[in-house]
Amino acid sequence: MTTKLDLTTSDPFGVQNLPYGVFTHGGHTRVGVRLDNSVLDVCSVPDAPFADAWATPSLNAFLALGRESWTTARTWLQDLVGDGDERPTIEQHLIPLADVQMEMPLVVGDYVDFYASEHHATNVGRIFRPDSEPLTPNWKHLPIGYHGRSGTVVVSGTDIVRPSGQRKPPTEPTPVFGPSVRLDIEAELGFVVGGAPSRLGEPVSLAEADDHLFGVVLLNDWSARDIQAWEYVPLGPFLGKSFATTISPWVVTMDALRAARVPLLGQDPEPLPYLRGEPTDDGASTAYGLDIDYEVEWNGTVVSRPPYRTMYWSPAQMLAHLTVNGATIRPGDLFGSGTISGPEKAQRGSFLELSWSGQEPIRLDDGSTRAFLEDGDTVVLRAVAPGPDGAVIGLGECTGTITPAR
């Protein structure tokens, strides 16, 4: 089965994007590249440069090849897609999206979740620790993060079973057990790590980060706020987060996001040298932000538009921090940005913040109101970034529906 292409610069999955995913079709699971509303079955194209890696059921083999190979692949893809003479050759390798099943794009090694939005961290601090300064003293000196559960990172479309656990209502002397009653989202970007594994004891510097940053996914860090509030002191979030994290199926490469790089808004105090951006050849900085527009849809109503450009810490800073103690990275590692919240109320990336811990319920278009997720609710995350010459780079969708606790 083939399909016709009509790629224009306004197509969010056009020749400037070319995100990678993993799909199943005809009983085989393999790597594909999204073009418009089709999947290019790359390993079936004659003379495809990395057909062996692309014929596998995860991106990990391709991730391990490193930046030089990623560039070779992008050049080959853009030549293939951009040249009208090649079009008949391409079309027989295109499969309509509707005919494939999208899978987890990678086998996640270690998953780390950061906390890189000053607005989010401030809001959460105000809500969870009203008697303290909203930002902890370390917050502006290092990108705070923690390890999450890699085995429960699932692909968009996977149903999310409402988690049960311990919570302690303020009115009760001891904790109770049952389904979470404060089930929330966190709208984030996830960064996919590739390149050769680093060596134990050897940090990856800010300048080296781009060799290991392959691309981004949308990431929903589902959060049970009542479970989290009871458990998280002193060792951090655990069961309040570990039941599921959803990522979008298409990994948009950092190359496709080149035109979306923007300076950070400014860091004061200046971070320690290992976190300090250095000028690059093109006059930018190794510590760059990303100009990504994000939206959060709840049962069909867009409830928030978090702007990624307002994040305090850059992706390269997060990676440099993560490894500065000599911790290794491997192809397939994933790290989340933390909830993206802008300065405005309508830019907050969690329902905890949008409803201010339930005190200011959110009205949906169907007339209902919400503070936290109800069974049957569906959340869709979407994002776009500017590409070169007016192109739009789509990041696709990241969806999940809540099913009742078992």
Added chain:
Amino acid sequence: MTTKLDLTTSDPFGVQNLPYGVFTHGGHTRVGVRLDNSVLDVCSVPDAPFADAWATPSLNAFLALGRESWTTARTWLQDLVGDGDERPTIEQHLIPLADVQMEMPLVVGDYVDFYASEHHATNVGRIFRPDSEPLTPNWKHLPIGYHGRSGTVVVSGTDIVRPSGQRKPPTEPTPVFGPSVRLDIEAELGFVVGGAPSRLGEPVSLAEADDHLFGVVLLNDWSARDIQAWEYVPLGPFLGKSFATTISPWVVTMDALRAARVPLLGQDPEPLPYLRGEPTDDGASTAYGLDIDYEVEWNGTVVSRPPYRTMYWSPAQMLAHLTVNGATIRPGDLFGSGTISGPEKAQRGSFLELSWSGQEPIRLDDGSTRAFLEDGDTVVLRAVAPGPDGAVIGLGECTGTITPAR
């Protein structure tokens, strides 16, 4: 090359033990079983029941087969080793330990570290939070834990590069960067998870835990206390731990530790039902402790003998808690018990506690004193458990030497 066996019940690696590891010999890496001071090259034995799984360079395939297969393998091994007539057959499959290189026994999926010793949690609470109650209000209601970095779990004998990072001396207004000056150990047991992966949203109950608990390793959760102290509020330990975690090469099976099961010392308040032990057929409880004697050696001096039997939370309780929110487990997951500290000073499992944060230096046999690790220091963890009929079950050694920061 072959070697003679002389297995008696006092041999810590005799017929009642039979721990699994992964070794390299003759250019091939595969699963072996330790017998005395030799490795039984199990996949080379004619009619070995799981030769395909044992011919791989990690235990993961064997872990995935599940409890019934583990029992079959143990019966086959005990028949093989225990029957004198078979001895000539065995001996040609034995390789002296001195001739092999021990490798990481498994590819770690998710790594979780618990905090299950009341004495340890109390000591750390007193040291880190002197103005608060030493135990947080949640501590006796749930086994507190957090996710660690699976990619930096390394096998015994791997050198540990002193980590660098941010720390904030109390005398400084802002953090400084450099090598950790408070590098510590945490003497723990690690539990290796096996069996079929659980399904997202479906907890593993206390009664089902034994189907997923394959065995134990010694685990050293190296900890940079200065990095940890500055970073850990509010999301928990991160770079203070993620640079390295060392495990022993031999996984001692839960079957070998059957005779070491002991009742917990008592839990008050009674935990919620999902954490409550139920009687088993043999009159014991699904929430059992383990009677393991542990020792910590620092540059040749035994500085502590932590008794595992004093732990508050049981391994099955930790697994049931870990999954009660529906989080999945996979063969190859690993969880640590947290530092083992008994009630006596000479039973503390970290140098932070032994030296009371440096205020009470520890004297080594060479006349030197220590509060935290110096470059060149070597730590060896060892443990033994009682087997049936007076047998001793050895857990082997877990060693590491500190090399200077890079």
